[in-house]
């Protein structure tokens with residue numbers, strides 16, 4: 001199909017293959033190298049051996065939908081009815097794809113912030129919709145957007161705004177003032193927001209703002225599909241258990257598409273994720289603190305190696321500017337990095353339509369065990 005032709009092999013496949021071939025420390029793809037909570041793992045094993053292996057209900061098992069509702073009320077003060085306002089999906093990826101496919105007519109426009117998660121552009125293309133990127137650029141150490149560019153991205157054809165906060169790959173956490181501007185434009189143009197909040201629990205203590213779900217802003221809950229997933233919060237990216245919450249009519253529209261993409265998913269993992277979502281607050285605090293230490297370790301190592309480091313406020317990614325090391329193109333830089341020092345990173349330019357904006361930025365993940373990060377830092381010293 002013509003509109004899928006621009007989407008070749010993902011950069012993650014290329015860089016992970018390069019890491020394997022060169023024996024490099026792979027700080028490219030963002031998946032943890034440790035397992036999630038023990039109680040969750042045991043619950044999954046029990047479910048597999050006690051008959052939870054056939055098609056679950058279309059919207060997900062009631063126990064999980066209840067746990068998702070309770071989790072959102074507890075952490076964000078958001079009330080959703082588990083029977084009509086929550087749908088379990090095959091990861092956040094399917095929730096986002098099904099939302100776009102369900103809501104966009106051919107030619108409808110989707111406002112999104114670049115750099116963006118790589119599945120967004122493909123899902124928008126599959127729907128025959130058009131992406132309207134708004135560029136995030138580093139300014140005084142923090143990624144910001146130009147409010148005028150955001151305003152100009154809205155038109156009569158705007159159907160959706162796709163917002164990822166905390167944001168991958170920049171680590172930006174959108175502030176209340178930024179969210180208010182987005183919310184005002186959604187209301188003014190009658191647009192629906194799809195929010196990707198898979199990093200909702202990964203915001204660090206020095207962030208300019210805590211995480212604020214867009215749906216908590218006045219007038220937004222009734223026009224927002226809020227997406228999250230177990231993958232990042234419970235270190236189980238391979239499980240692909242996600243969910244979408246929103247007004248009944250919007251969630252029903254997403255279900256109409258989801259039922260023909262995967263129908264249902266992950267029967268024995270659903271009760272396990274329900275267990276995980278009931279983790280005590282200390283679980284989330286520990287997860288965050290552990291990752292903040294890892295962030296600081298890698299930021300220090302990258303700075304020492306000569307990069308201009310943008311300290312992330314959230315997520316488990318760091319972006320760094322290669323200019324001080326004489327780099328002018330992140331793609332070239334990342335392809336040569338394994339030979340130069342045995343470390344793999346991802347060129348951020350692949351996440352931009354405006355390539356120039358991401359030309360010199362590369363992304364490292366720090367969701368790895370401490371010894372792995374220490375070894376990466378040791379190797380990166382070879383650059384200086």
Ligand SMILES: *Cc1c(COP(=O)(O)O)cnc(C)c1O
Pocket residue numbers: 090091092093094117164168196198228229230231232237240241242
């Ligand atoms: C990892 C990630 C996803 C995918 O989540 P799954 O639950 O694995 O589908 C979606 N959005 C962002 C920003 C991510 O980083």
